[in-house]
Amino acid sequence: MGSFPEEFVWGVSTSAYQIEGAAREDGRGESIWDTFSREEGRIAGGDTGDVACDHYHRYGRDIELLKQLGVDAYRFSISWPRVLPEGKGRVNRKGLDFYDRLVDGLLEAGVAPWVCLYHWDLPQALEDSGGWLDRDTAWYFADYAETVADSLGDRVDRFLLMNEPNVHALLGYLLGIHAPGRHSIGEFAAAAHHLNLATGLGYERLRHMGDWQLGTILNLEPVHAGREGDEHEEVSSLFDAFRNRVCLDPLLKGEYPAQLAPMLEAVVRDGDMQQIRREMDFLGLNLYGRSRVILDPGSLVGVRELGPPEGAQRTDMGWEVYPQAMYEQLLELRDKYGNPPVVITENGAAFEDRPDATGHVADTERTAYLAAYLEQVARAREAGADVRGYFAWSLLDNFEWAEGYGKRFGLVRVDFETQERIPKASFHWYRETIARNEPVAGSRG
């Protein structure tokens, strides 16, 4: 197994709506996920993020867990409607106070706060006036970013502008399975472009305010043709444009993939691409697997996802365990995008955990997953990919969006009845890996 240099950053990630709860407390406004999760049939089991992991009240315990784990850094997100209940204008001091307490607690524990400004929970008030379909939202985002940086920036030195705008646009505006539940190609194009624009505007605002390390996060994965033949190769490139390059190319190359240009014509204005193309201090990469696709004229945009091949190992999400995806993606960034500094800001797996009578979970599959993907990170580094850190998803079992609480990604088990936290075997494995700067073999069950 490869080892990692001393300065390699080890961390874990979470996001506001998935863990905080306290949905109606201390003046928090509504987000699109509050609305969406209350709609009939949207979320498995009718779950909502109203209580989630109750992190808003139990953050002290969660900081203890981070300390025990020995991570260098903790990536979390700020809830925009907690800070600006109407999305713009009036600041909710009590909301900012929560993040103040969290940041202070992390620093005291010796854990660096990595603050992500947007993880999908748009204020409902902004959605009501058009949300990401409206250009103005990009400027409201920059204002909000400034408010947060102004309040936390004296103690935080890393800001991440956005989490996975590509997935947000795809699932929320094209496939309609995430908030705000829209599905049209035109809305997808508008949302993706305005999210890209917001990232650029937010970056510019923060760059001029302070001396922080700035990055943004994309979810990328290699796209493979699921059958032989030119027609399948062709649609895999189209799918790659929709899935990955819709945000990656504008950010790093200043242009949209040619296949998407026609649908973007109506929304891209002069000067936008200059705002969007940025040399960030680092790119956050969230990676879970790969896509396999074939031509299918009957499907949306003529492409169908096949899912894992027969016999492949799957996680509880149905996603294929395919560690080589990590290596392939990192090499693609090296070869086609100028080898930007990368931090893996999410990687992990949901498995059906079976706690014993004491609540302990011997999650050997999760440990094996993490070890296998980390090995590919080490391989890519040896091949010259500029990877500087790795954050596991996630610290805690949490609200997994449309899947509700049924899919567990945590290194720590959460009993959602009692809110008890119990570190799983993978937590202990990760702690040892961090301590040695090297994935340790096996697990202690």
Ligand code: FCB
């Ligand atoms: C990512 C999301 C994160 C979590 C994982 C499993 O796409 O950023 O919130 O849901 O998937």
